Amino acid sequence: MLAGVGLSIASGAVLAQNSGLTRTIVGKEDVSVPGREAVVARVELAPGIHAGRHTHPGDEISYVAEGQAELLVEGQPPRLVKVGESFVVPAGVVHDAHNSGTTPTRLIGVYVVEKGKPLATPAP
Numbered sequence: 001m002l003a004g005v006g007l008s009i010a011s012g013a014v015l016a017q018n019s020g021l022t023r024t025i026v027g028k029e030d031v032s033v034p035g036r037e038a039v040v041a042r043v044e045l046a047p048g049i050h051a052g053r054h055t056h057p058g059d060e061i062s063y064v065a066e067g068q069a070e071l072l073v074e075g076q077p078p079r080l081v082k083v084g085e086s087f088v089v090p091a092g093v094v095h096d097a098h099n100s101g102t103t104p105t106r107l108i109g110v111y112v113v114e115k116g117k118p119l120a121t122p123a124p
Helices: none
Strands: 014-016 021-030 036-045 058-066 068-073 079-082 086-089 095-098 105-114
Touching: 079 086
Parallel strands: none
Antiparallel strands: 014 021, 021 036, 036 105, 058 086, 058 105, 068 079, 068 095
16 A cells, blocks of 8 residues: 655566555556556555555555555545455545554555556655
């Protein structure tokens, strides 16, 4: 889930953002919407870590493969997402995730984003 800072997206690249957050790109393909692409990533959030407030230049669709995290989406109450659950964060919406547990949280994230833009941008 979840934060990145103006990093290039290359298939198979590991994008380390905050210490304790990694996003490993496992695939990237054009979609039927002109100027957009789908980026698939394995995301890991270490215990006790916040992803950091950020946005994406497109929708994020994620599945919790292991662990759990508190999803903090601006304008919504906090939501606990657990293994086996999914969530969607619309394009441009500020959000964060916090792993308050004792084991890593692992997600599969699909980002349908504008081509040529950073996958994630920090938010104030």
